[in-house]
Amino acid sequence: MQQNIFITGGCGYKGSKIVPLLLSLGHMVTVFDTIWFGNFLPKHPNLKIIRGDIRNLNNISIDGFDTVIHLASIANDPSGDLDPTQTWEISVLATKQLAEKAITAKIENFIYASSGSVYGLSDAEKVTETEKLVPISTYNKTKMCAERILQSYDDKFNLVIIRPATVCGLSPRMRLDVAVNMLTTQALENNKIRVLGGEQVRPNIHIDDLANLYAFFVKNKNKLSGVFNAGFENLKIIDIANTVAKKTGAEIVVETSNDPRSYRLCSDKLLGLGFKPRKTVADAISEICDSWKANQLKNKPQWHTVSWMQNIDLNSENKNAAYKLSA
Numbered sequence: 522m523q524q525n526i527f528i529t530g531g532c533g534y535k536g537s538k539i540v541p542l543l544l545s546l547g548h549m550v551t552v553f554d555t556i557w558f559g560n561f562l563p564k565h566p567n568l569k570i571i572r573g574d575i576r577n578l579n580n581i582s583i584d585g586f587d588t589v590i591h592l593a594s595i596a597n598d599p600s601g602d603l604d605p606t607q608t609w610e611i612s613v614l615a616t617k618q619l620a621e622k623a624i625t626a627k628i629e630n631f632i633y634a635s636s637g638s639v640y641g642l643s644d645a646e647k648v649t650e651t652e653k654l655v656p657i658s659t660y661n662k663t664k665m666c667a668e669r670i671l672q673s674y675d676d677k678f679n680l681v682i683i684r685p686a687t688v689c690g691l692s693p694r695m696r697l698d699v700a701v702n703m704l705t706t707q708a709l710e711n712n713k714i715r716v717l718g719g720e721q722v723r724p725n726i727h728i729d730d731l732a733n734l735y736a737f738f739v740k741n742k743n744k745l746s747g748v749f750n751a752g753f754e755n756l757k758i759i760d761i762a763n764t765v766a767k768k769t770g771a772e773i774v775v776e777t778s779n780d781p782r783s784y785r786l787c788s789d790k791l792l793g794l795g796f797k798p799r800k801t802v803a804d805a806i807s808e809i810c811d812s813w814k815a816n817q818l819k820n821k822p823q824w825h826t827v828s829w830m831q832n833i834d835l836n837s838e839n840k841n842a843a844y845k846l847s848a
Contacts, residue, residue: 524739525549527586527628529575529619530593532560535634537694538732539590544568546736553581554593557833558823561693575615578622588630588739589623591616594663597699598638600826601660612663617670624677630742632681632735633671636664637724637752637786639684647787650684650748668748679743686724686752686786688731690805691812697824701725701802704762705809706820708771718778719759724752724786727800737796745794752786753798761802768806 531540531552543550544565551569552562562568571581575593583589594612595601601608616633623631640648641655656662668682689701697706700723708714734751762773812818823829 523547523549524587524742525551525585526588526590526739527551527553527583528590528592529553530591530634532556532562532570532694533558533592533596534692534694534696535688535728535731536592537561537692538728539592539735540568541565542732542736543739546739548739551586553578558694558826558829575619576610578615578618581622583622583626583628586626586628588632588742589619589628590632590634590735590739591619592634594634594667595660596826598658598660600830601658601663603827603830605659608659608663612660613666613670616667620671620674624674628678630681630739631671631678632683632738633667635668635682635684635748636661637684637686637750637784639665639668640784643784646785647789648750648784649787650750650790675746679746681738681746682748683734683738684748684750684786685731686726686750686754688728689725689802690728690800691808691818692728695818695821695824696826697820698826700758701761701765701805702809704758704765705769705806706813708765708769709810709813710820712769712771714762714765714771714773716759716762716773716775717780719757719762719775721758721778721780721783722755722785723758724784725754725756725761725802726752727798727802727805729800730798733799734791734796737794747790749791749794750786750788751791752788754802755785756802764803765806768803768810 526548530536532554540562549567553571555574556572595608638661639654639656640652641657654665656665687700704714766773
């Protein structure tokens, strides 16, 4: 059944895969995004893009939408640490504002993009959704607080909270600063893979599977709710590097690391709903390599979130403004 969907942050790394998928399934989609990193969404008669800052939704109506997908936030630990105040404003205060707006608009379904990093450091063999949250960074803390805010309203709308693992794979708005993508790009550019430590275990999810997951919850509107981990491969960094080296022939250089983060996501709850991942980390590596060799993927400055944010005026578009960009 066709739905009218409002997506914040829809021009980002994840959104640039989620939005086209939802459009292909026949949904109407409105994207609200600052477009700090560019807009790579396809033109489509069922797509409307509104350029604006999530901190100011005063002039935006979300009446008539069936589902809200809330992706907008300052992504990952280094980005969150650039300006902690801004991170709290965007990731927490704006989430509260959006939730209250959704209640007023009688939105039925609210899907929130949290993070598997809310668990902090854990030596548990299986980190399930019942594990205690011990966030250790500004980014982790804002995700946890946003979850708590939304859960306080879960009697007002059907709430789904997704805690994804580190995402990998190709997207129109690419990121080359996440583990798998970064190691693969290093191999392709330098024929060397720089590994810091290597024994740390990190959970991973292919971006195509993540997009399919959002479509899965949209399809099951008002049928499924709760908190769900989404990570299907818990791998050591050195094992990821070895897979990249096997594909590219690059040399691995191991250096010491002061980053002890190591945790394993368990997604049995999600798999129990019938959702099935289709792709692997190895698939992501192969796809990146093929795109690079075909000259379709290049190492662009905006594919690196922290350095890009440091070199643009984040307020140049006037955070008090929101306007229609395209339809």
